[in-house]
Amino acid sequence: MQPPYASVDTEPPPRPAAGADPRAVLAAFPGPALWLGADRALAAANAAAERLLDEDPHWLDEVRSWLGGASVAPGLRSTPVEAARGVMIVEWAASPLPDGTTLLFGRDATLERQLRQTLSESRRRYKDLVEVSSDFAWETGADGRFVFVTPKGALGYEAEALIGRDPRELAVEEWGDLPLPFDTRRPVDQSELWLKRADGAAACVVASALPLYGADGQWGGARGVCRDVTEQVVRAAELARVRNREKMLGHLVHTLRNRLDAAEALGVAATETARALGADGCRILRVGEAGAPLPVTDFAGEIPAELEHAALGETLARVMAAPEPVVATLGGNRLLACRTEHQRAVNGAVLVWRGDDADPWDDEDAQLIAGVADHIGIVHAHLAYQERLHRLSERDGLTGLFNRRTFFERLEEQLGRPDTGPSSLLYVDLDNFKAVNDLHGHQQGDQVLKAIGTLLTTGVRPGDLPGRLGGDEFVLWLGRTDADRARAVADRLLAGVAELRHLSAGPDKPLGLSIGIAVHWPGRGETVQELTARADAAMYAAKARGKGSYTVAADHAAVPETAP
Structure with a gap:
């Protein structure tokens, strides 16, 4: 039995024969x-x-x-x-x-009408999607040229400007005979390539395409879509650069934290910075106590003459004054430099350089050296703190002279040297100092001690060792100095303390010095303790004679020589 709504072929219905019922x-x-x-x-x-x-x-x-x-x-x-x-x-x-x-x-x-309507809606939907999509659809003909492009155009070109154009003209790179998605003979899925925009800039696109073949099997072109992913590619590249920069800085920070010696850490930092930036060399400078930049450490086989500290001149001044990295050309070198800071105080600079035939510095390089400079500034502060601690550990805090421990360590080194001539140790004790503290207080007493410290360091040579043993006791080691020259120094000290009489407790208790001199001859086996004991005994002999004089200790049981 036929279904009530059976469809028939689209052929016209049979015409009834003449006389048919x-x-x-x-x-x-x-x-x-x-x-x-x-x-x-x-x-x-x-x-x-x-x-x-x-x-x-x-x-x-x-x-x-x-x-x-x-x-x-x-x-x-x-x-x-x-x-x-x-x-x-x-x-x-x-x-x-x-x-x-x-x-x-x-x-x-019904079905035919629905199919026709669905096809029409599908075409309309496809057209709408193509028009609103950021992708652009295209089709090429048998000659490889565009025969269709999304009506809104692509890459800054109007659609009419692309119709009839060879897509290879848009390729950034020379592809030769290699197939592009526009003339492919097989399906292409998510192929990345760079094309030229209308303004000449490069654009990265991801293309998917299908080849078109006729009934005779001949290739007739291709059809596909391209998506402009330039922004995503640039963002990904920037993210990769940021990650690399963070990785390098993380490695640098880890290295610096694991180096207890700040100067050694700066040497490692210079090496790593030059390597990370592909530089020929790196130079790190630190602001000295006088405010002038001083070289701390270098990483370079040989520093170009134009980058020697004395030759940097105005360029270094510009670097120290600029909050951002500075690019400059000095001689045959491309220089990139950034100042270093700690707690908003400029404390140095980092410089890297390349030959002028190398690639110029870019923003990524500038950001990297700025990140390095932030950490170097902290290391500079750490180095200054270490130096301060070192000074405090070996210097007397009031007078700046070597403290007791450091003086005797240095004196031990001096006695161990193979000198052939004599040297002298002066043991100095203040006369009537306690009366100054009792009458005028410790503030004026400190002023007196500072003045004696200045007196002992005035005119000393690089190898001499002035020190404070504690209280009002001082020492002065004079390398390669015989008894006569030691007496001349003692006379100078006595004359100098006479100018401090205004700080005395009173006319009846004038400030003065009692000095004991012990001449040391190398090769006789005398120890530091023995030498010091001889000088100390000579000082007490001078004090016993009425103060304000010096005494030269004699060897062994000889009678001490006393100043007239």
Whole structure:
């Protein structure tokens, strides 16, 4: 049994033979069929048509109206029918008979109509997506040139400017005979390439394409889409550079933290900085106590003459004054430099250089050296702190002279040297110093001690060792000095303390010095303790004689020589 809505082929319905019974024709037709009289009244209907009339009798009125309005052969007419399964489209073909009656043959055109509508909507949807998408669609012909480009254009070009153009003209690199997605012979998925924008800038695109082949198997072009990913690529490259910079700085910070010696840490920092920046050399400078930059450490086989500290001149001054990295050319070198700071105080600079035939410094290099400079500034501060601690550990905090421990360590070194001539140790004790503290207080007493410290360091040679043993006791080691020269120094000290009489407790208790002199001869096996004991005994001998004088200790049991 035929289904009530069976579709028929798109061929026109069979024309009834002359004299054929219309009812027999209706019964033989697989789809719905009607026989209308000359007055368009329903004369007969097959089972399929009757079911349609049972479900929706109104469609017959529309068919009658169509037939009544046709002045010639009515042709085809599509009619919607409210069926149980939903709205269906029945396409009717009218076949007039000689007696004025009409046979109507119907076929189910619902699926065809839906497919046509879906195809139309799909095309419209594709067109909308292409127009609003950031991607651009394209198609090339058999000659490899563009025959279609998204209406809004691509890469800054109008669509009309690309139609007929060879895509290879847009390639940034020379591809030779290598296939591009635009002339590919096989499917391409997410292929990355660089093309030129209308303004000449480079753009990175990701292309997907399919080749087009004709019925004869001949290649006829390609069709695909390209997505501009330049921003993502640039961002990814920038992120990679940032990560590399952070990795390098992390390594540098780790290295600096694991180096207890700040000067050694700066040497490692110079090496790592030069390597990270691809520089020929790195020079680190630190602001000295006088405010002038002083070299701390270098990384270079040989420092160019133009980058010697004395030759930097105005360039270094500009670096120290600029909050941002400075690029300069000195002689045949490209210089990149940045000052270092700690707690907003400029304390040095970092300099790297390349030959003028190398690549120029870029923003990435500047950011990297700025990051390095931040950490070097901390190391500079650490180095200054270490130096201060070292000074405090070996110097007397009030007078700046060597303290007791450091003096005797240095004196031990001096006695161990293979000198051939004599040297002298002066043991100095202040006269009437306690009276100054008792009468005027410790503040004036400190002033006196500072003045004695200045007196002992005035005129001393690089190898001499002035020191404070504690309280009002001082020492002065005079290398390669015999007794006569030691006496001359003692006379100078006595004359100098006479100018401090205004700091005395009073006329009856004048400030003075009692000095003991012990001459040391190398090779006789005398120890530091023995030498010091001889000088100390000579000092007490001078003090016993009435103070304000010096005594030269004699060897062994000899009678000490006393100043007149």
